[in-house]
Amino acid sequence: NAGVTQTPKFQVLKTGQSMTLQCAQDMNHEYMSWYRQDPGMGLRLIHYSVGAGITDQGEVPNGYNVSRSTTEDFPLRLLSAAPSQTSVYFCASTYSGGAQETQYFGPGTRLLVL
Amino acid sequence: RKEVEQDPGPFNVPEGATVAFNCTYSNSASQSFFWYRQDCRKEPKLLMSVYSSGNEDGRFTAQLNRASQYISLLIRDSKLSDSATYLCVVNPGWGGTSYGKLTFGQGTILTVHP
Numbered sequence: 001n002a003g004v005t006q007t008p009k010f011q012v013l014k015t016g017q018s019m020t021l022q023c024a025q026d027m028n029h030e031y032m033s034w035y036r037q038d039p040g041m042g043l044r045l046i047h048y049s050v051g052a053g054i055t056d057q058g059e060v061p062n063g064y065n066v067s068r069s070t071t072e073d074f075p076l077r078l079l080s081a082a083p084s085q086t087s088v089y090f091c092a093s094t095y096s097g098g099a100q101e102t103q104y105f106g107p108g109t110r111l112l113v114l
Numbered sequence: 115r116k117e118v119e120q121d122p123g124p125f126n127v128p129e130g131a132t133v134a135f136n137c138t139y140s141n142s143a144s145q146s147f148f149w150y151r152q153d154c155r156k157e158p159k160l161l162m163s164v165y166s167s168g169n170e171d172g173r174f175t176a177q178l179n180r181a182s183q184y185i186s187l188l189i190r191d192s193k194l195s196d197s198a199t200y201l202c203v204v205n206p207g208w209g210g211t212s213y214g215k216l217t218f219g220q221g222t223i224l225t226v227h228p
Binding site for chain 2: 032
């Protein structure tokens with residue numbers, strides 16, 4: 001049971017380049033989310049998904065696209081990278097059972113946009 | 115006003131000390147509350163869920179005051195290994211589950227020294 005995995009761990013992009021951050025979970029969780037974390041700030045929600053084929057925007061969706069073709073995978077696409085997208089990106093999947101809820105986070109992707 | 119506000123600290127305490135963190139939230143409809151721990155350059159991990167008025171887990175006690183819209187975390191008998199950033203997290207949704215949409219505070223930095 002690998003939990004939530006993310007690739008790559010580190011990435012350097014030039015302004016205008018595009019890329020996809022990969023996220024996968026093997027816990028069969030319905031809910032998955034993408035957050036970004038900037039220095040001195042908490043995590044901010046980019047996009048989330050409540051199941052395969054269903055996605056929605058979070059607090060800071062501009063410049064990012066997502067899709068959810070399977071329960072396991074939830075990739076995040078940067079369409080045209082900008083320096084403001086330099087950040088640490090965390091993917092999470094959520095276990096929700098009755099009154100219990102836990103979000104499991106991947107190890108993060110550190111992105112630098114030059 | 116931020117949806118979730120925390121004192122960023124840092125809190126520097128000696129081993130064995132008792133330390134308390136407070137967190138306020140703005141959305142009175144918020145349903146559930148959590149404390150996550152984040153070690154340097156790592157992903158957040160669930161420390162405690164906060165139910166009804168509060169709960170206790172070993173040296174950690176979390177309390178919720180819905181009328182004043184604040185949550186607290188008390189750590190007794192601090193250990194060196196407690197050094198981390200503590201994130202106050204709120205489920206802002208109307209239903210029981212967050213659907214993967216959580217709102218994070220900016221975090222409170224704790225350093226426990228010998």
